[in-house]
Amino acid sequence: MKKILIVLSLLFIINLGCKKENIGGGGLCACSPITPPPPLSLVIKNNADVDLLNPKTTGYFDKSQIQLYARDANNAIKQISFEIRQPFTYTANLKLDYYQLISSEIPYLAKSADQTFYLKLGDNMLYELNLKVTNNIVDKLLIDKKEALKEFQTGNNSYPDAIFRLKIS
Incomplete structure (x- = not known):
């Protein structure tokens, strides 16, 4: 009986001592859920604000026409995985x-803003991407050394804050 009381008391004390995510200023511990960081998300539009990833658009870019990659120290190309995500509603007033174009892999690979990634659209459009990543969240995206605008600004580091815009002229 004493052993059971000691074990239950120990479990109670350990549970109280474990810091939960974002409670009490602590970080994660073994009992906190792990939430993956938001992926880099890029909306690609032309100057008339027409979605160039939409299959219903004339001249759209199919996934097979898009390459996302980086070059290693030996100048070899390393493909980065990505998907094309359909339109969605995030909240009742945010659609x-x-x-x-989303990539969950690129925020993990971006070690510094000096690291360059490449986005190739079609046969002849090549863009250099540089990311500033803080805690696996993309804070800033530079496309050809110019800061990309965000599609939304919610200010709470949620998924919509990681959606950037690429305008093609």
Whole structure:
């Protein structure tokens, strides 16, 4: 009986001592859920704000026409995985009507803003991407050394804050 009381008391004390995520200023511990960081998400539009990833658009970019990659120290190309996400509604008053190119891999690979990634659209459009990543969240995206605008600004580091816009002229 004493052993059971000691074990239950020990479990109670350990549970109280474990810091939960974002409670009491502590970080994660073994009993906190792990939430993956939001992926880099890129909306690709032309100057008329037409979605160039939408299959219904004339001249759209199919996934097979898009390459996302980096070059290693030996100048070899390393492909980075990505998907094309359909439009979605995030909250009742926040709806994204555009398809997005998303990559969950690129925030993990971006070690510094000096590291360059490449986005190739079609046969002849090549863009250099530089990411500023803080705690696996993309804070800033530079496309050809110019800061990309965000599609939304919620200010709470949620998924919509990681959706950037690429305008093609």
